[in-house]
Amino acid sequence: MPSNYKELLFLYTENARIKIRELAFKLQKSPQRLKYIMNKLETGQVLTNPHCIFDYSYFGQILFRVYFKGGYINEKDKVETIRKLCENQYIVSIYELSGEYELVIEIESPNPSRFNKEIKKVREFIPTLDNYKVILNVFTRIYPRTYLLPENSNLLSSSQEIIIGGDRAIEKFNQEEMNIMKNLLENPKIRFTALAKKSNLNSKTALKIYKNLQKRKVIKGLKYTLDTNKLSINKFILFLKLHNVSPERDLKLLEYLSQTKEIIQINKTVGDWDVEIDIESLDKAHIRYILTQIREEFKDLIENFNIMEFYQVHKKSYLPQYLFNTE
Numbered sequence: 553m554p555s556n557y558k559e560l561l562f563l564y565t566e567n568a569r570i571k572i573r574e575l576a577f578k579l580q581k582s583p584q585r586l587k588y589i590m591n592k593l594e595t596g597q598v599l600t601n602p603h604c605i606f607d608y609s610y611f612g613q614i615l616f617r618v619y620f621k622g623g624y625i626n627e628k629d630k631v632e633t634i635r636k637l638c639e640n641q642y643i644v645s646i647y648e649l650s651g652e653y654e655l656v657i658e659i660e661s662p663n664p665s666r667f668n669k670e671i672k673k674v675r676e677f678i679p680t681l682d683n684y685k686v687i688l689n690v691f692t693r694i695y696p697r698t699y700l701l702p703e704n705s706n707l708l709s710s711s712q713e714i715i716i717g718g719d720r721a722i723e724k725f726n727q728e729e730m731n732i733m734k735n736l737l738e739n740p741k742i743r744f745t746a747l748a749k750k751s752n753l754n755s756k757t758a759l760k761i762y763k764n765l766q767k768r769k770v771i772k773g774l775k776y777t778l779d780t781n782k783l784s785i786n787k788f789i790l791f792l793k794l795h796n797v798s799p800e801r802d803l804k805l806l807e808y809l810s811q812t813k814e815i816i817q818i819n820k821t822v823g824d825w826d827v828e829i830d831i832e833s834l835d836k837a838h839i840r841y842i843l844t845q846i847r848e849e850f851k852d853l854i855e856n857f858n859i860m861e862f863y864q865v866h867k868k869s870y871l872p873q874y875l876f877n878t879e
Contacts, residue, residue, distance in 0.1 A: 557589075558700040559707060561599075561778065564590060566696050568602040568740055568774040578707065601777035601868040604740040605694070605714060606733065608644075608870055610770050612722040613660040615644075615689040616667050617821070617828075618674075619653035623681045634866050636677050641873040642670045649789065651860030653685070660872045687823035691717035693806075697778070698813040699833060713810065714772045716870065723770065728753060732761050733771075734876040737869060740774050777865045786836040787862035790829040790843060795855040797826075805850055814842060830862070 559579055563570060572590075576583040593599045608615060624630045637646055637657060645658040657674075661667040675682055694714040701707055725733070731751035735742060742750070748758035765771045780787040794802075809815050809829060817830035833839050847854055 559705065560586065560589060561593075561783075562697055562700045562707060564593070564599065565776045565778050566773075568776050596782070598779050598782050599776040600779060601865055602740045603775060603777070603868045603870065604733075604736045604771060605716065605773040605775060606737070606870040607716045607720070607770055607772055608660055609717050609720040610723045610768075611871065611875060612662055613872065613875075614663065614667070615717060616659045616661070616671075617687045617689055617819075618657050618659065618671065619649075619685045619687070620655040620657075620681050621653055621683040623655050623678070623683075629680075633678055633681070637674065638867055640670065640674065641877070642666070643867070644869045644872055645865075646867040647865045648863040649860045650863050652858065653860065655681070658689075685824060687821045687825070687828075689717060690820040690822060691715060692820075693810065693818040694773075695810065695816050695818075697816055697832065716772060723768070728757070729761055729765065730876060732758060732765070733871070736762075736771070736774075737871055737873070737876070777868050779864070780832060780862070781864070785832055785834055786839055787830070787832045788839055789860050789862055790831060790846075791825040791858040791860075792827040792829070793824070793855045793857065794826045794853050796852055801850070801853050805853060808846070808849060812842060814838065825858070 560575070563575055563578060572583045572587050575581075575586050575590075579586065624633050633655070634646060637643055640659075642659050642661055643657050644660050645656075647656050648654060649656060659667055659670055661670060671684075671686070692715070694716070696712065698708060728751065731753070732747065735747055735750045744759055744762075745755055747762075748755040751758055753761070762771070778785070794805075805827075806818065809818055814831050814833045815829055816832055817828075819828040820826070821828055831839055831842060833842075843857075843859065847857070
């Protein structure tokens with residue numbers, strides 16, 4: 553993969569709303585050439601599922617991740633299963649793994665009782681999804697794909713960590729703010745003129761609300777999902793069960809993981825495991841090396857681990873649709 557191509561992927565996946573002129577300036581390439589490549593990436597489904605990163609904790613939402621074993625045996629069953637899951641307005645993300653668990657859904661709800669009702673609905677509509685494990689997500693740290701960049705790249709300075717979830721005070725949002733967020737949830741790449749029109753606002757007001765939501769850290773980014781299979785990028789999820797945990801060692805682990813450029817996401821969880829780590833690399837052997845280093849560095853902390861290959865994303869969002877339903 554050419555260096556400039558990696559840098560374009562880095563910039564475009566990190567900011568789905570980045571303008572062609574800004575890309576051209578940063579990469580020193582012609583806007584026409586970049587627009588052509590970007591269109592190819594999208595039409596070729598290399599870049600999919602543009603999504604606005606909302607911090608769901610400000611809405612009083614709890615994120616549950618459900619890991620299913622089995623559930624479908626052929627492609628036709630899989631397509632139908634995913635179609636039905638996408639209709640559930642509490643399900644925010646759907647993806648596939650290769651390993652002990654095959655299908656994963658993320659459900660956001662205001663309380664465990666509501667989650668329990670929704671998972672029962674899933675089982676009623678799709679009876680084959682009856683073997684699963686539930687994990688509570690405490691918080692998530694999202695990191696840019698700096699492994700795509702050379703060590704001396706000037707783009708490294710623009711990369712930022714995003715933290716969502718955790719213990720935050722619930723905020724109140726007025727109808728204008730909810731309209732803006734609803735339209736960004738449905739179409740993260742919508743132009744501001746269209747966003748204002750669909751939200752029944754003038755452009756100046758829509759932009760002011762959007763920037764205010766960013767300032768309050770309710771909106772924390774706009775990204776693309778990268779189809780790693782089409783780019784021969786190896787992606788795995790590492791699951792860690794910890795013991796002998798102390799605040800100091802726990803913090804040391806998070807710091808170590810955050811400094812490993814191939815790690816693009818860390819989920820702190822409650823359940824059968826305590827940490828989920830998304831790892832991507834152009835070299836599969838390097839992922840094994842990273843795993844060995846983590847186990848060696850924190851052998852006092854890691855009780856056991858599991859690792860599964862990541863296959864495909866079918867849906868990606870950060871707020872459930874039900875929040876925007878009107879009576």
